[in-house]
Amino acid sequence: MPAITNKQQLLTQAHAVLKKRFPLPALEPETPRPLLEELLFAICREGSTTADAEAAYTRLHKVFVDWNEVRVSTVQEVADALKPLPNSGPRAGWIIGVLHAVFEMNYSYDLGDMEKKGLKQAAKQVSRYFNEKDLKSIGLKQAAKQIARFKQVNDFAVAWVVQRNLGGHAIPLDGPTFRVLRRLNVIEETDADDMESVRGGIEHVIPKTRGPEFTELMSIHAKELCTDKTPLCAQCPLKNDCPTGIENLKKPEKEKPDSKPKKSR
Numbered sequence: 193m194p195a196i197t198n199k200q201q202l203l204t205q206a207h208a209v210l211k212k213r214f215p216l217p218a219l220e221p222e223t224p225r226p227l228l229e230e231l232l233f234a235i236c237r238e239g240s241t242t243a244d245a246e247a248a249y250t251r252l253h254k255v256f257v258d259w260n261e262v263r264v265s266t267v268q269e270v271a272d273a274l275k276p277l278p279n280s281g282p283r284a285g286w287i288i289g290v291l292h293a294v295f296e297m298n299y300s301y302d303l304g305d306m307e308k309k310g311l312k313q314a315a316k317q318v319s320r321y322f323n324e325k326d327l328k329s330i331g332l333k334q335a336a337k338q339i340a341r342f343k344q345v346n347d348f349a350v351a352w353v354v355q356r357n358l359g360g361h362a363i364p365l366d367g368p369t370f371r372v373l374r375r376l377n378v379i380e381e382t383d384a385d386d387m388e389s390v391r392g393g394i395e396h397v398i399p400k401t402r403g404p405e406f407t408e409l410m411s412i413h414a415k416e417l418c419t420d421k422t423p424l425c426a427q428c429p430l431k432n433d434c435p436t437g438i439e440n441l442k443k444p445e446k447e448k449p450d451s452k453p454k455k456s457r
């Protein structure tokens with residue numbers, strides 16, 4: 193296969209190749225989650241996969257009677273329910289924080305009220321939770337901006353909710369996805385400083401209808417092959433087009449990131 197030099201082509205090619213390598217189940221949940229639940233799920237999903245996040249989310253539902261019990265529990269208790277999801281402590285803190293913010297806003301756990309009350313009104317109600325940095329960095333639809341103003345919610349969670357709940361076009365980018373895209377040379381190390389521009393570039397290439405699939409494939413690939421310290425380039429279907437993979441596979445065996453020290457007998 194000839195080397196692909198164009199970043200857009202490489203992204204499209206990666207999507208197609210990974211789709212063959214990692215066949216996906218149907219992505220749509222049978223019953224769409226309410227907005228708040230999608231937001232809380234997004235906190236579990238960032239830096240993980242949907243399967244692992246679903247498992248953690250299900251454990252939350254089993255351990256706690258309702259969202260109010262989660263809200264009044266300790267970070268440690270919620271973190272224990274989320275384990276073995278990585279970073280369970282910070283995630284637990286964010287989940288509790290969002291629940292406190294939503295509860296203080298309208299004394300219920302229904303973010304759908306935000307839209308019924310009108311976005312301007314909702315903005316006023318949540319004004320003390322605004323996070324201007326998040327707001328400015330995300331150029332998504334107005335409803336997403338409202339959600340972004342919860343200081344516990346970052347741009348991944350906002351983009352996730354837009355993609356999975358609000359019907360907009362957004363590609364959530366978390367650490368593992370960034371890692372894959374950086375190794376493929378689709379984005380630069382410094383691009384993380386300009387999320388809106390990076391996201392816009394990816395969304396330009398990946399159409400809305402394929403956004404959820406792309407998001408899933410990137411996460412699974414990051415977990416299965418393009419792992420943090422030891423990318424399994426020799427097994428990767430992108431190895432002929434990925435600049436990092438090409439470099440890694442040129443290295444002598446002992447210098448390869450996925451090489452393991454040989455045991456002496």
Ligand code: SF4
Nearest residue numbers: 418425428431434437
């Ligand atoms: S070739 Fe290696 S670095 Fe490139 S995407 Fe595959 S696993 Fe990641």
